[in-house]
Amino acid sequence: MRVLADGDRFSKLIxxxxxxxxxxxxxxxxxxxxxxxxxxxxxxxxxGGGGWALVGVRSRGDVLAQRIADRLGAQRFGGRIGTLDITxxxxxxxxxxxxxxxxxxxxxxxxxxxxxxxxxxVLMTGRSIRAALQSLMDLGRPRRVWLGVLVDRGGRELPIAxxxxxxxxxxxxxxELEPGAKVQVMVTPTDAKDAVVVFxxxxxxxxxxx
Amino acid sequence: xxxxxxxLNVADTQAxxxxxxxxxHRHLLSLEDLSAExxxxxxxxxxxxxxxxxxxxxxxxxxxxxxxxxxxFEDSTRTRASFNxxxxxxxxxxxEMAGKGSSVSKxxxxxxxxRNIEAMGVDVIVCRHHHSGAAAHxxxxxxxxxxxxxxxxxxxxxxxxxxxxxxxKRTGRTEGFDFSGLTVAIVGDIAHSRVARSNVYGxxxxxxxxILVGPPTLLPGAFADIGCELSNSLDEVxxxxxxxxxxxxxxxxxxxxAFPSVREYSTRFGLNAQRLTRAKPxxxxxHPGPMNRGVEIDSAVADGPNSAxxxxxxNGLSVRMAxxxxxxxxxx
Numbered sequence: 335m336r337v338l339a340d341g342d343r344f345s346k347l348i349x350x351x352x353x354x355x356x357x358x359x360x361x362x363x364x365x366x367x368x369x370x371x372x373x374x375x376x377x378x379x380x381x382g383g384g385g386w387a388l389v390g391v392r393s394r395g396d397v398l399a400q401r402i403a404d405r406l407g408a409q410r411f412g413g414r415i416g417t418l419d420i421t422x423x424x425x426x427x428x429x430x431x432x433x434x435x436x437x438x439x440x441x442x443x444x445x446x447x448x449x450x451x452x453x454x455x456v457l458m459t460g461r462s463i464r465a466a467l468q469s470l471m472d473l474g475r476p477r478r479v480w481l482g483v484l485v486d487r488g489g490r491e492l493p494i495a496x497x498x499x500x501x502x503x504x505x506x507x508x509x510e511l512e513p514g515a516k517v518q519v520m521v522t523p524t525d526a527k528d529a530v531v532v533f534x535x536x537x538x539x540x541x542x543x544x
Numbered sequence: 545x546x547x548x549x550x551x552l553n554v555a556d557t558q559a560x561x562x563x564x565x566x567x568x569h570r571h572l573l574s575l576e577d578l579s580a581e582x583x584x585x586x587x588x589x590x591x592x593x594x595x596x597x598x599x600x601x602x603x604x605x606x607x608x609x610x611x612x613x614x615x616x617f618e619d620s621t622r623t624r625a626s627f628n629x630x631x632x633x634x635x636x637x638x639x640e641m642a643g644k645g646s647s648v649s650k651x652x653x654x655x656x657x658x659r660n661i662e663a664m665g666v667d668v669i670v671c672r673h674h675h676s677g678a679a680a681h682x683x684x685x686x687x688x689x690x691x692x693x694x695x696x697x698x699x700x701x702x703x704x705x706x707x708x709x710x711x712x713k714r715t716g717r718t719e720g721f722d723f724s725g726l727t728v729a730i731v732g733d734i735a736h737s738r739v740a741r742s743n744v745y746g747x748x749x750x751x752x753x754x755i756l757v758g759p760p761t762l763l764p765g766a767f768a769d770i771g772c773e774l775s776n777s778l779d780e781v782x783x784x785x786x787x788x789x790x791x792x793x794x795x796x797x798x799x800x801x802a803f804p805s806v807r808e809y810s811t812r813f814g815l816n817a818q819r820l821t822r823a824k825p826x827x828x829x830x831h832p833g834p835m836n837r838g839v840e841i842d843s844a845v846a847d848g849p850n851s852a853x854x855x856x857x858x859n860g861l862s863v864r865m866a867x868x869x870x871x872x873x874x875x876x
Contacts, residue, residue, distance in 0.1 A: 419592065422604035422634075422869075432566035433873030436592035436866070472601040 335537065338510065338517075339501065340529035347500035347530070348398070351482050352405045354498035355451055358480065359386055359410060362449065384447040384477040387414035391466050392437055394455035397521045398484060402453065414448070416441035423465035445474040451498075455519035457483040460494035485530055487517045501530060570874040571683040571690045572867050574699040575745040583746055584721045587709050590859070590866040591718060596633055597861055606869055607634035610667040615658065616693070617643030617673045622833055622857060623693050623703070627670045630864035639666070643673075654678060655685045662686045668868060671695070676738075689871040697736050697797070702867055703832055704742025706860040708750065710852050711787050713859070714828050724751035729781050731757040731813055732791030732840055733802075735764050739832045740791060744772060757781050758813065761802040778813050779822060787828040790815050790841045806839055816842040820850065828852055 339347055388411045390399025396417040403415045419437040427433070452466055463481060470476060480497040488504035488511075503511050511517070514535030521528055567585060575583065596604055612631040616624055624640075631638045641661065648657055658669060668689045671679045676696030683690040694700040712718045715726065728747055734740045734756050747754050748771050755773045756763060763774055775781050782788070793809065803809045815829065829841075829850045837843050846853060 421592070422596075422606040427606060427873070428609075430873075432875065433589075433870050435565075436589045436869070438592050439595050468605070472603070473599055 336532045336534070338503075338530040338532055340527065344528045344530065347484055348401055348405065350500045351398075351453075351484060351498055352402050355388075355402065355480075355482060356406055356410070358497070359449075384449055385412045385414070386449045386451065387411055387416065387443065387445060387476075388451050388453065389416040389418050389441060389470070391452060391454045391462060392417060392419045394519050394521055394524065395453045397524055398455060398519075399453040401521075402482075411451075414443045416443070418452075418466055418469055420462060420465040420469050423469045425461060425465065439469070439473075441473060445470065445476045447475070447477045449478050449480065450476040451480045451482055453482050455483065455521075456485045456487050456517050457481075457494075457496055457499075458487040458489045458517075460490045460492035463494050464492055484519055485517055487511070567870040567874055570871055570876065571679075571692075572701055572871055573680050573683060573690065573692045575701050575704050575742045575749070576699065578701075578746075578749070580749040583705070583708070583749060586705060586863070586866050586870060587712065587718075587721055589870060590705070590709055590862040593862040593865040593869075596865070597858070603633050603635055605635045607631070607636040607667075607872055610634075610636040610872060611639060611665060612636045612668045612670060612868060613639045613641060613661050613666050614693075615641045615643075615661065615669050615671045617648065617654075617671075617678075618694065620672055620693070622860070623672065623700075626857070626860045627691075627693060627702075627864050627868075630861050631668075631868055633861075634865055634868060636667075636868070639664075654682065658682050658686050662688050667872060687876070689874070691867055691871060694738055696738065697741075698738055699742045699745075700738040700832075701742050702860065702863050703739050704746045705867070706856055706863040707739075707743055707789060707830060707832070708746050709859045709863055710830060710856045711828065713855070714852055715786065721750055723747060726752045726787070727755065727785045728752050728787040728789065729755045729757050729778075729785040730789045730791065731778055731815070733762045733793050733797075734758050734767065734791070735762045735802075736794045736797040737791050739789075743789060744770070748772075755781050755785060759803045759809070761800075778815075779819065782819065782823045782827075785827065786824065787830065788815065788823070789830045789832070791832065792834065792836055793839060810839050814838075814840055814842065815845050817844040817848070820845055820848075826850075830856055832856070 388399050388403055390396035399415060408415055417440040419439045421434050421436045450470065454462060467479060470479060482498035483496045485501045486496055486499045486504055503517060511532065512534055516533045518531050520531065565585060596602055614624055614627055628638050666688050668691060670691045670693050671682055672693040673695050676698035678695045679690055679692035692699060692701055712721055717723060730740050730743055744754055755775055756767055757775045757778050760776055768774055827850050829845055831841055831853050835841055835846055837846065845851065
């Protein structure tokens, strides 16, 4: 196991994700600066419309989303912070041989017309995000869905691209990864510490596919 | 990085780690067969399904392409509808079959019927039958999964699970489904009740104290051997319980004269507003349905603030979704 980032470096990765999202909100002019979630007032015609919401994909993205909400202030998103469990939308349910743990989706606001920022830890194949998108669409019709990930590992199997990336490990951007290496993000309190780690091929199958 | 073995507890699943616990049962036949860990896992899964029923699109693709058959040899309204809706919400295809009006009434055996259905490429058979052990017999004879939706006087596991889920939600015990310190009375025709049996096994495994109440003729002494207290007096028991589950008198299963008259039964074992004043103010009142209003439960109680009867029905949907989901993924 190799550690790619922890401590200050990890903190900077979160910062970089935050500033990307913050810029996007500022540029759209749709943030809920007044708070309280009265999005209609500051979302006039032509300004892009709709407020913002932050949704973390279980089981690391939800913790990261909470970190982002803490740094930018939940009011930046009108207080709309949610958690998505994609288990029931996975495309490999009939192949993995056992049923994974089903947890709750906690999105207690209507997502219709909102700019929804999906947060996940590692983007790899894109299959989790496909499942997350389908799950989101079953909850309503967001105006636009953005994708923020802490690590882009490369290895896409679907045409999905992130809007915000903190650590780019795709081929060409870095030579830190061997082809079969697994990247895993650890965050407290789910894990013992904050870190981005790499398991080289054959070392262990600890990282989940993302 | 934590690797959980069989010693999963719910706190671990809440923490978000992909646990190593895998639901091991291809069939759901009884709560007697399940461990406390299995029950907690299924109920935690059911909590995850609650959200599906409250949003605008009440459907998830988890069992897309699977086929679920409702094979009912006994009358049923809510259980059958509940399984149908649960399977539909998981995107499975549902086939409805009845014992009456089918080839069974032409003399075909249960196993032949089931094998013929299975030959159509079925994944789960949900079976209700008037003989105890029918579902287990079926499970031994077919390759697909079998869920027991009530077999004679034996068990009705999903009813037991939904009752337990209702109790957990109303008493704030959904974090670990630890029922220690909780006292539950089950009142009525214990002898003929599969609902009572499933409740007893489930509740005792989670740590609850169970008191069975009824006339001596309907109260088998064997239940004392598995840790239940037995009583013939509802008035004596009522002040010291947190939950009371009122069973229906099963007129269709009565063979002899178990009690002198319906009126006498109602006077001694019926739950009415006046009797409720003896109980704790936050007593939880449950009934598996269908109710005989005015016999085992009065309308004032059934429709009152202590009642969880309609919540039971709503929880039944989540429990059945969880059961269908889990047995579908268990190893063959």
